[in-house]
Amino acid sequence: MAVRNETRVTQFILLGLSINPAFQTAFFVLFLAIYLLTMTGNLLILVTIYVDTHLHTPMYFFLSHLSFLDLTFSTITVPRSLVHFLFPRKTISFTDCMTQMFFFHLIAGTECLHLILMAYDRYVAICNPLRYTTIMNRRICLLLVVSTWVGGIIHASMQTFPTVHLSFCGPNEINHFFCDAHPLSLLSCSSTLINEIVDMVNSGILTLFSFLVLVISYTCIISTILKICSVEGRRKAFSTCASHLMVVTLFFGPSVFMYMRPPVTFASDKLVSIFYAIVTPCLNPYIYTLRNEEVKRSMMKLGGRIVSLLGAHKK
Template sequence: MVLGNETRVTEFILLGLSSNENLQIVFFLLFLVMYLLTVAGNLLILVTIYVDSQLHTPMYFFLSNLSFIDLSFSTVTVPKSLVNFIRKNKAISFSNCFAQLFFFHFFGGTECFHLTLMAYDRYVAICNPLRYSTIMNRKTCLLLVLSTWVGGFIHAFAQTLPTLQLPFCGPNEINHFFCDAHPLTLLACSNTIISEIADRVNSGSLTLSAFLVVSISYGYIISTILKIRSADGRRKAFSTCASHLLVVSLTFGPSVFIYMRPSVAFAGDKLLTVFYNIVTPWLNPFIYTLRNEKVREAMKKLKR
């Protein structure tokens, strides 16, 4: 397709994680195993919470929504990556590339908002337990979850639009295993300062703000827990928060580093992205089921 005197790119080439064929086979097997476990683990959590009426509470409603987000988040990038690991043609069409960019940030942004919501849920449950059922009623929970999806959509739209408006006239090789804003911006054949600023401000401020809100919430939570006189009560309160804190650290840590530092190439970006896009959704079901007695008991009932 010709635009003026310039040839417009109609497809991109995803260079992936390595050009070494042996490593690509290793990555294929590793990604395949983790993705299958991600699908199985998150589907198991969804089914368990849906079937067991004792888990029909705000906390587990939010957990089931997180499992769906994790499953969707990995599905945006992993299947295409698996195909590229075992074939020579690693092309992705222009439209599919930007669709991948949009949905990656849609589910990623929604997860950031949702983890913040889960921190608020724990804050209300521990710091204001007598009013918990009143505050976190069914209507409120549904509206809060809906707001995380709307927030994710707005974030993805604001992230995708500035990049989509850039002219791409070659080269078309993306130094990544999926389409993201920064690697795409590097290929643009015009001034990209506005797009780069939008990328950093949008994603950087989202992850950092969410992390700060979660940190402040847990500051109040820990302060309240330390005031509990019973050692058993303190242990149970800490136990309900430990899983969420671990997931927050695994998600926000790499994201804050990638999107808050200066916009320069860094060899570790791809590995950090693998961590929060593939490893974390794979680990989340294990983190929540291994540390949550109610979920483990509900899963045992499914086998009977």
């Protein structure tokens, strides 16, 4: 009986975005700047909402949770990428690679479901304003947030566990700047048919479910907004919904392109990945903040408090 001599890969090499040292330096500066903006914007929203009791409402509770997800989402991929831009050794162990992929899809799946929650919150606030405080009470809000994490865990498990059981016997160079199911499946020396089916079904169900819920929610919301007699009321409602729709578009557009297809490689894959994994978490807080007068006023009050405290401390 012939025995197959198979060596299992224990680490991968992330090829990153470029092998040119000049480009790597440029990417390091760009990624670092975006990451610092992401941290600053999202932390500012978290602190502002925590400090200002007037913002302790379901809408801002969900907004603060979105900021936490964006912070975590960027931290999963950016710090390691920054290290790889600076040093020639760009390896990642098999265990670390699978761990990164699991948490990446955990946060991505959770954020996908969380955006649905935010749409549902706006639906109740605009379409059932008299029952809003009853329907969206603290207990229900917490249960809804927990349910998004449960959904994220299920999504991440279905994305990661089939990949863990693939055979990798070389080559071990991942044509990406972080570990993900598509580029990894291209390196497998075993059949990936089941993985491709699971991946398509998993991502398809999550994306289609989210899309249908969002379409139904915003159809009802827009229909109700158009019936509002007050011009100011319509403007405020449209402003809030426009911010959410911008975030939804930025998140779902690239995700559909990346995951609603077989694991083939396109030249634009890395650029799209940069957008939804790094740029979008940076843009979210600024989209909401710049269009939300309450948050801007609270931030100004917070800034005033900090200046007063610093002035008192100097005295």
